[in-house]
Amino acid sequence: MINAVGLRKVYRLKDREVLALDGVDLHVRQGEIYGVVGQSGAGKSTLLRCVNLLERPTAGTVAVDGEDLTSLSGARLRAARRGIGMVHQHFALLSSRTVAANVAFPLEIAGVGRAERRRRVGELLELVGLQEKARAYPAQLSGGQKQRVGIARALASSPKVLLSDEATSALDPATTESILELLRDLNRELGLTILLITHEMDVIKRICDSAAIMEQGVFRESGKVLDLLATPGSLLARSLFPLPPADAPGVVTITYPRQFDEPLMSELTRRFDVDVNVLGGAVETVSGQSVGRLNVGIQGANRAAALAYLKDKGLLVEESTR
Numbered sequence: 222m223i224n225a226v227g228l229r230k231v232y233r234l235k236d237r238e239v240l241a242l243d244g245v246d247l248h249v250r251q252g253e254i255y256g257v258v259g260q261s262g263a264g265k266s267t268l269l270r271c272v273n274l275l276e277r278p279t280a281g282t283v284a285v286d287g288e289d290l291t292s293l294s295g296a297r298l299r300a301a302r303r304g305i306g307m308v309h310q311h312f313a314l315l316s317s318r319t320v321a322a323n324v325a326f327p328l329e330i331a332g333v334g335r336a337e338r339r340r341r342v343g344e345l346l347e348l349v350g351l352q353e354k355a356r357a358y359p360a361q362l363s364g365g366q367k368q369r370v371g372i373a374r375a376l377a378s379s380p381k382v383l384l385s386d387e388a389t390s391a392l393d394p395a396t397t398e399s400i401l402e403l404l405r406d407l408n409r410e411l412g413l414t415i416l417l418i419t420h421e422m423d424v425i426k427r428i429c430d431s432a433a434i435m436e437q438g439v440f441r442e443s444g445k446v447l448d449l450l451a452t453p454g455s456l457l458a459r460s461l462f463p464l465p466p467a468d469a470p471g472v473v474t475i476t477y478p479r480q481f482d483e484p485l486m487s488e489l490t491r492r493f494d495v496d497v498n499v500l501g502g503a504v505e506t507v508s509g510q511s512v513g514r515l516n517v518g519i520q521g522a523n524r525a526a527a528l529a530y531l532k533d534k535g536l537l538v539e540e541s542t543r
């Protein structure tokens with residue numbers, strides 16, 4: 222649905238140049254939630270703004286729903302942009318307009334008639350659970366409600382793609398949870414493709430099907446979240462499941478990249494007569510699967526056979542370095 226190839230962005234300032242994107246390839250499948258995570262300054266906002274051409278990339282191409290946006294300008298670019306909604310960290314609502322009038326705003330600009338606007342606004346407010354607040358003003362809303370208005374407004378033109386610029390960063394944990402749930406519901410119910418940027422690993426864990434880790438204008442790692450977790454040395458695995466250092470002899474890090482119902486550890490002691498000592502770890506739901514990562518001390522004459530057995534079962538086993 223989104224295909225960006227070789228994206229580079231150089232900001233030319235008076236006294237210097239800033240290389241914000243240094244050759245990014247981004248492939249977001251139709252109907253998935255794709256999260257780009259990285260620290261401040263990594264280039265996430267620049268990437269998002271290049272995807273809808275709010276910022277023109279210095280080099281590279283961006284295609285959304287099969288249309289090469291980088292080749293468009295003027296009215297044709299504006300028309301293509303209607304297929305891409307955007308939500309912002311600080312909501313960007315018009316304070317002098319009611320909730321309903323904020324949601325209607327893009328429809329007015331697109332020249333949609335009054336009756337149709339009314340119908341569509343009602344539908345959108347219902348979609349985000351804010352029918353009761355149609356006549357309220359933004360100042361009378363909580364942060365979570367404001368973001369719901371932002372989402373309803375972004376969906377006004379029935380986009381196929383929603384871009385989310387740190388949509389939950391200004392919200393408390395419980396509100397974050399409810400907004401993430403809303404995004405997940407919209408993704409499922411409308412088949413909406415969502416590209417989000419965030420600095421919170423938790424957002425990736427909770428709702429993303431695919432993810433990229435961004436640093437200094439490049440993707441260090443990208444792919445389906447569960448595939449990345451099953452990849453040796455994955456940065457995402459380390460970030461989602463931070464484990465305390467375990468450099469004692471015989472310790473391995475075991476990642477369960479999907480749900481395992483067998484009692485593998487007790488089987489190890491029985492079959493291979495090894496000592497198994499779980500030193501730390503966590504099990505969490507990621508992309509709807511129960512995924513675990515453990516530091517385990519395994520010692521005994523048959524250690525190598527025991528590790529081979531775990532690998533055979535589809536677990537990722539890495540000799541622990543930290």
Ligand SMILES: Nc1ncnc2c1ncn2[C@@H]1O[C@H](COP(=O)(O)OP(=O)(O)OP(=O)(O)O)[C@@H](O)[C@H]1O
Nearest residue numbers: 232239240241259260261262263264265266267268
């Ligand atoms: N309009 C601009 N003019 C000049 N430099 C810019 C501009 N926008 C971003 N930059 C620079 O480009 C780099 C990437 O910034 P960007 O905002 O894309 O990162 P980010 O990962 O989104 O960070 P943050 O979460 O802090 O917004 C930074 O060095 C930033 O200072």
